[in-house]
Amino acid sequence: TVTSAPGQVETCVVAVNGLTGAPVASLGLPNERLPYEVERVFRLPLEDQTEKFYLLALVDRNKAVHVYPGAIGDTESVKQALEQSQWTIALKGQIGDNSISGYRVTTPEKGNNYRTEQVWQVSFGAGESIVAVGSQNGEDKVASLGRVLGNRNVLYKYLNPNMIGLATLNRQSKTLTISIIDLMTGSILHQITHQDVGTEQPVHLTQSENWVVYHYWSDAAKDAKQGKGYVTVVVDFYESSNENERIAKSNFSSFDNVKPYGSSTAFYSPYGVQAIGHTRTRNGITTKEIIFATMDHHLIGINKKLLDPRRPKGKITAEDKEEMLIPYNPVLPDDKRLSLAYDLDVQGIESIKTSPALLESTSLVLAYGLDTFFTYSAPSKQFDVLSEEFNKAQLLLTMSPIWLTVPNMEIVGVVKPDSITRSAGNVCYCIYTQPFTSLRHNMSSHEAYQPKFETLQVHAGQEPGPATNARSVPIYASAAYTFNSAEHGRDLFSFKAMGNVYSRVMNPTSDVFEKRIAALEGGASAIATSSGQSALFSTIATIAKAGDNIVSTTYLYGGTYSQFSTTLPRFGIECRFAEGDNPAAFAKLIDERTKAVYIESIGNPMNNIFDMKVLADVAHAAGVPLIVDNTLGAGGYLIRPIEHGADIVIHSATKWIGGHGNTIGGVVVDAGTFDWNNGRFPEFTEPRDHLLGVKYWDMLGKQAFSIKFRIEALMGIGACQNPFGSFLLLQGLETLSLRVQRHADNALTLARWLDVRPEVTWVNYPGLEKHRHHAMAKKYLRHGFGCVLSFGVKGGVDGTFIVINSLRLASHVSNLGDAKTLVIVPALTTHHALTDEELRVGGVQPDGIRVSVGIEHIDDIIHDFEQALTKMNEQR
16 A cells, blocks of 8 residues: 555555566556555455456455456456355454454445445454464365275365464463364354463464464473474364264355364474465375475475374274374474475486376375376375265376376286386386286285275175186085195195195185185184184184183173173183273273183174274283174174274174074184284194194284184084085175165164154164264264164063064064064073173163064064054053
């Protein structure tokens, strides 16, 4: 602004080169000297495509709105731009102010006299003043709606385009407050306060997508080795702290009053900074870099992956590795190679011949598949959920001619980055997925492309037989198998060779089933058994002996509780029962003779869900494995316990795996991750007489459990699965996801229907929001909340009998997981051997009706229960 005459203030428009900072002599536009004082400026959403100039709205001291440059666009286009911007907020607030205000453009009743009006104001506390402001850039595109975690669940990003970050400092109390404000409403979405802040050092802030990064001096960080007092903090915002939970509305609105979940962490910074910014890409795919302009005039680029609040601070888990999280380091790197300067070499690059413009990583587009990138900046490794607006077709069209023209391109069929091989002189790397058929034989391998669950349930573990080309899995009805020679037989029995010997230990049909269920659960190997109870007993017998103990819960299936309380003690193995599902109660019962912690993924019939990750940490801290009965997890479709820290997973395959109530079976899945050499399991590490002095651990490492189980439990106890049973279980697996999804959907609908019936006194189903395990179910379960529910009626046990006897569609049987709807009263059947006190601590209600909801049409299921409840009313 300039004073052109007494009492008259004008505004001069000056152009500056954004790359060099040098002034540009003239914009070549009229009205570069405006006859009014400009108070605020904001850009209109309308862009002239011919001249490539954005229209600016200039607000003068009298709140009048002027469009600049006025010569571009006709009157109608300007009017359109302003009216589209009624809710485009202009901020009034700058460094040093004690408040910030939001204004909007008002539509005139007539004419073109547009003005602004204040819609909100946020005032800060006494002594507070603004020291840094960040805001979303309208052109900073976001390619992904959510972040896929290592357990395949999704945290959905809080993508509010109206979110601004604001830093205020109280110099007297040395308090720094970071406020995240909604630009449209002025509401404070999130706030963080830091004490003991150095007031002589600047505060800097930048934001993009769903995150804010800020940098300040902390007097509390006194250790000179730990960043010299400079601290960098990152905050990521998500729609909810619960995985897979989204805002109900598909279209975002600031007026929905949705508060985001903020995840934050702090790092010591080895350098002070003059400014902070971040990189931008055309489609928003490639991981951004945070740019720090240091006090010594260097630009440092820190990949946003290093500034990730989810970086694990303890022992890195398999899920962390799957998500490719980097272990937390409290100090940001101070590496010369991070400096963005022209005189530094890029490691591994001999010379740069060309640089395709604006081509970026595609790893988010095809997830584990195609990935083309050209920059030294690492491509994104988090496989996020892409937004609906993402233009995949344009990206593929862009890449196609490049594949045809770039010379010496090496194409490698891999997924793991460390498996990529490179040829000298290559400028580009293209990673693609091999054809699916070539991976059939290796589907359970973590080194190869991993097909989806629905594909694994049909194909994993089997390829057409070379002799007959039979596509279906054959039934190998053979008790024994011929040896190729005397030497071959000797080598098989001395474990120098692997192969079929006797079907009690290994059978080709059962082998396919074992490989398939291992792939579905994410395990290293599996062993089929004659039943779920035999799978459980054989597992305990493999790792424990007389004098040992296991720790479990009172929330157990009745048959399991009886085995633990009656059968195992006859063999000298004690089971200690923690009441309920508190991990601390388990920790108190573990001692030096404890060999395992055992739980059910979804309790039967309690429908409780443990905080499995926490319990796994408790078990591993004591040096014992976590064993999880995942029968109600339906073959891994609803939950994969290994992804949450389980070491061994057990199933009664009779249930949802078989799915049709036509065979009995069990299966044990070994994660292949537990350290049996930790001193607690001498039978794994000491010489075994029946193995001619061989040690399981020395011979097999982390595969020791599955082989010990096969040799000692299957060979010694003999509770094996027969090939006909394995064939039926394989038939069930092929439709597992389809059936279980229908089971779970029907169960949720039936639970909600029962919950509002006047005859029903209670409903136990974790899909109901009032259920005490609902939050834990949302954290751990996927695709649904389970297939089993329980409920009680007003008539007590007498009313329960009437309902059971009146049902016509539902079958009254002792089973779960059948395609048909099944009902039973656990307290009087499956748990009948328990005392009243044992029933109480196990959460089993005396009048409870357990329903294994089938795949019939939900209207027919509801009709059956409705007529049964009606008859109960008539007979009471």
